[in-house]
Amino acid sequence: MRFLASLDPSARKALSLRKDSFFRLVVVMMVLLGWISGIGAAGMAGLQNLYADWQLAQKSRVSIYLMPDSSAEEVAHLRDDLSTMKGVRDVIELDQHAVKVLMKPYTRDDVLLPLPRILDMAVTSELDRAALQKRVVDSFPMAEVDDVRDMLKAVATVVRFVQMLTVALALIVFMVMAVIVSLTVHAGLRGKKAALDVLQYVGATDAFLTVLVTRQVLAQAFIGTAGAVVLGCGSLAVASSVWPALQTFMGTNVWLATCAMPVVLMAVAVLTARVASIHVIRKEV
Amino acid sequence: MIRFDNVSYTYQTADTPAVFNLNFELEEGSFHYLTGASGAGKTTIFRMLYMDILPTAGELHIFGRNVAGLERDDIARLRRRMGILFQDFRLLDHLTVRENVSLPLSLQRCLTPEEEKCVAEILDWVGLGQKMDQHPAMLSGGEKQRAAIARAVVNRPALLIADEPTGNVDQAMGRRIMHLFNELNRHGTTILIATHDQQIIKDFPAPALHIAEGQVSVRKVA
Numbered sequence: 211m212r213f214l215a216s217l218d219p220s221a222r223k224a225l226s227l228r229k230d231s232f233f234r235l236v237v238v239m240m241v242l243l244g245w246i247s248g249i250g251a252a253g254m255a256g257l258q259n260l261y262a263d264w265q266l267a268q269k270s271r272v273s274i275y276l277m278p279d280s281s282a283e284e285v286a287h288l289r290d291d292l293s294t295m296k297g298v299r300d301v302i303e304l305d306q307h308a309v310k311v312l313m314k315p316y317t318r319d320d321v322l323l324p325l326p327r328i329l330d331m332a333v334t335s336e337l338d339r340a341a342l343q344k345r346v347v348d349s350f351p352m353a354e355v356d357d358v359r360d361m362l363k364a365v366a367t368v369v370r371f372v373q374m375l376t377v378a379l380a381l382i383v384f385m386v387m388a389v390i391v392s393l394t395v396h397a398g399l400r401g402k403k404a405a406l407d408v409l410q411y412v413g414a415t416d417a418f419l420t421v422l423v424t425r426q427v428l429a430q431a432f433i434g435t436a437g438a439v440v441l442g443c444g445s446l447a448v449a450s451s452v453w454p455a456l457q458t459f460m461g462t463n464v465w466l467a468t469c470a471m472p473v474v475l476m477a478v479a480v481l482t483a484r485v486a487s488i489h490v491i492r493k494e495v
Numbered sequence: 496m497i498r499f500d501n502v503s504y505t506y507q508t509a510d511t512p513a514v515f516n517l518n519f520e521l522e523e524g525s526f527h528y529l530t531g532a533s534g535a536g537k538t539t540i541f542r543m544l545y546m547d548i549l550p551t552a553g554e555l556h557i558f559g560r561n562v563a564g565l566e567r568d569d570i571a572r573l574r575r576r577m578g579i580l581f582q583d584f585r586l587l588d589h590l591t592v593r594e595n596v597s598l599p600l601s602l603q604r605c606l607t608p609e610e611e612k613c614v615a616e617i618l619d620w621v622g623l624g625q626k627m628d629q630h631p632a633m634l635s636g637g638e639k640q641r642a643a644i645a646r647a648v649v650n651r652p653a654l655l656i657a658d659e660p661t662g663n664v665d666q667a668m669g670r671r672i673m674h675l676f677n678e679l680n681r682h683g684t685t686i687l688i689a690t691h692d693q694q695i696i697k698d699f700p701a702p703a704l705h706i707a708e709g710q711v712s713v714r715k716v717a
Contacts, residue, residue, distance in 0.1 A: 218601030220594040412599040413575030
């Protein structure tokens with residue numbers, strides 16, 4: 211609780227690092243790195259939202275491509291058969307105009323090319339895809355069931371890679387912040403060697419001196435964090451107004467990530483200040 | 496209160512000990528001088544007393560505790576019961592006189608109104624009541640010395656150690672400072688003063704611990 215207790219101005223002033231130019235840099239770096247990490251985390255959360263939406267859309271639809279000469283009666287029979295399967299919510303056969311639109315990128319203007327018949331299914335996660343494949347192939351050996359699982363896996367890998375990259379960048383940002391704070395505390399306290407000596411001679415414990423330093427870093431980091439949060443949220447607000455499409459993916463988690471990362475960075479700064487000050491006090495005094 | 500049992504100290508860079516086989520004791524409430532030529536080992540004894548260095552041999556007991564093996568926090572707590580007066584004052588220039596003097600009381604929390612009053616009273620006592628809001632750079636040598644004395648005694652220490660407290664001031668100021676120490680001693684503070692000033696020793700007689708060639712002998716001054 212000593213960390214939160216109010217300290218006498220004499221003690222605070224004795225070890226004040228406020229006039230140290232390195233120390234002032236902590237606020238600026240905190241704003242900059244907090245903003246970068248906040249935006250990075252927001253991007254990661256937004257990507258996760260985008261991926262989840264897309265994955266949901268992909269997983270909830272299955273297309274079955276049948277040969278153009280498949281009889282309407284057999285197709286209707288298959289459709290009815292599939293409708294009874296567990297995990298199938300709806301099965302419709304796309305009309306020829308819809309198929310034409312769908313196939314246009316592949317057929318171009320070749321109007322003579324026979325178009326396949328397509329069954330479009332709305333499914334749930336309960337669908338047994340192997341059983342579906344078997345039923346379709348039993349009726350139409352040449353049919354193709356559109357299975358997106360491989361593609362989903364590939365996309366998931368890419369998404370995870372991007373997310374890991376973001377986490378790695380965040381770690382680098384944390385390390386940079388830790389190095390800045392550590393150097394600041396080392397330089398600041400070495401410049402205050404006389405004050406440190408006097409405080410020790412009048413009976414200051416290592417813990418007391420550490421609190422004096424850490425509280426100053428906390429105050430600086432808090433200002434920087436507030437700046438980073440405002441800057442980060444402002445950036446998101448501007449981005450979503452310039453590109454309204456982004457709003458779809460800006461869930462609560464995106465805003466939360468923008469605010470949380472600078473706070474984590476502040477925690478890193480305070481922890482580093484504590485460790486660095488203990489190190490300097492024990493080594494120098 | 497303080498006991499040196501065969502205490503020696505050898506600096507890392509030296510071949511021979513700076514002080515060797517010291518044996519003496521300071522009783523509670525006593526007043527002693529520490530005399531000796533420059534380089535005789537007075538500073539080494541002082542540094543051991545405020546635990547800046549620890550004996551390399553023998554046992555040193557301060558306030559009944561053997562300093563060997565004390566944790567850093569224990570040393571800090573023992574120092575709170577001491578007043579240390581350095582020859583170079585060691586006042587912090589970026590603090591006012593009042594803030595410098597408040598430092599020993601500010602190690603736990605904000606000063607209470609009683610403690611603030613106590614700081615003001617002590618500054619009045621040393622004659623700096625009118626200069627408490629000035630910075631040390633604006634004070635004369637004697638005033639700095641008195642500010643340092645005020646800081647050393649503000650927490651009513653059980654032991655006061657002073658290194659050449661009259662070395663930087665004129666004779667009148669030196670006598671005034673010695674009167675302050677006598678008054679503190681009358682209130683029960685144990686005092687050890689390192690000095691070269693024979694006149695001071697003559698005017699304010701007390702036993703002197705004389706250190707020569709790293710060893711201490713006790714001289715009674717009538």
